[in-house]
Amino acid sequence: xxxxxxxxxxxxxxxxxxxxxxxxxxxxxxxxxxxxxxxxxxxxxxxxxxxxxxxxxxxxxxxxxxxxxxxxxxxxxxxxxxxxxxxxxxxxxxxxxxxxxxxxxxxxxxxxxxxxxxxxxxxxxxxxxxxxxxxxxxxxxxxxxxxxxxxxxxxxxxxxxxxxxxxxxxxxxxxxxxxxxxxxxxxxxxxxxxxx
Numbered sequence: 604x605x606x607x608x609x610x611x612x613x614x615x616x617x618x619x620x621x622x623x624x625x626x627x628x629x630x631x632x633x634x635x636x637x638x639x640x641x642x643x644x645x646x647x648x649x650x651x652x653x654x655x656x657x658x659x660x661x662x663x664x665x666x667x668x669x670x671x672x673x674x675x676x677x678x679x680x681x682x683x684x685x686x687x688x689x690x691x692x693x694x695x696x697x698x699x700x701x702x703x704x705x706x707x708x709x710x711x712x713x714x715x716x717x718x719x720x721x722x723x724x725x726x727x728x729x730x731x732x733x734x735x736x737x738x739x740x741x742x743x744x745x746x747x748x749x750x751x752x753x754x755x756x757x758x759x760x761x762x763x764x765x766x767x768x769x770x771x772x773x774x775x776x777x778x779x780x781x782x783x784x785x786x787x788x789x790x791x792x793x794x795x796x797x798x799x
Contacts (some may be wrong), residue, residue: 604635605615605777608671611642612678612689620711623743624677626758627709630770631675636777639667643692651691662696668696673705673777678731680712680742681737684724699733707773708740710743718742736776741769 609628611621621642628638641664643651650658653709656665668674678685710717720738729737743766747759758766 606637607673607674609675612686619748622756626756675707677709680717680720702733705736705776706734
């Protein structure tokens with residue numbers, strides 16, 4: 604099957620976003636995909652902030668993007684947009700680092716007021732980086748994600764079902780035959796409002 608790069612743009616060591624990505628990673632692995640995880644917070648800060656594209660850690664991160672058939676990008680929403688940490692990495696990648704790739708954008712946040720950040724902040728950047736196919740993304744409320752001290756992730760039932768649907772759509776797009784064409788799959792579905 605495909606190689607998927609799962610990118611967490613969260614600066615937090617106890618991130619619900621990262622937990623949610625690891626939950627989706629397990630689903631993709633169960634579908635036969637190889638999943639590579641990249642937590643941007645693990646990259647050294649100085650080369651990120653100084654735009655040192657020759658630093659070995661940045662070169663290695665860029666190589667992971669190059670190796671992937673598909674990319675899942677997850678970010679918490681801060682001030683109605685994706686994190687500055689994620690932006691720092693995306694700015695250091697080649698202009699068309701997402702060319703010929705299927706991309707699944709995901710976001711988490713504390714309120715449904717941020718649901719449009721996936722479509723109006725994150726998706727345009729992914730398209731500008733040449734993504735061949737940006738599948739419908741998903742916004743999940745923080746309160747729907749629980750991460751235990753042992754690292755076990757629990758997602759509220761209605762959110763879990765919606766995430767399974769977008770993961771399945773992403774997986775199907777990865778498996779689609781023929782050359783990938785640039786296309787936009789429409790707006791991100793409305794957020795699930797299930798209470799855990």
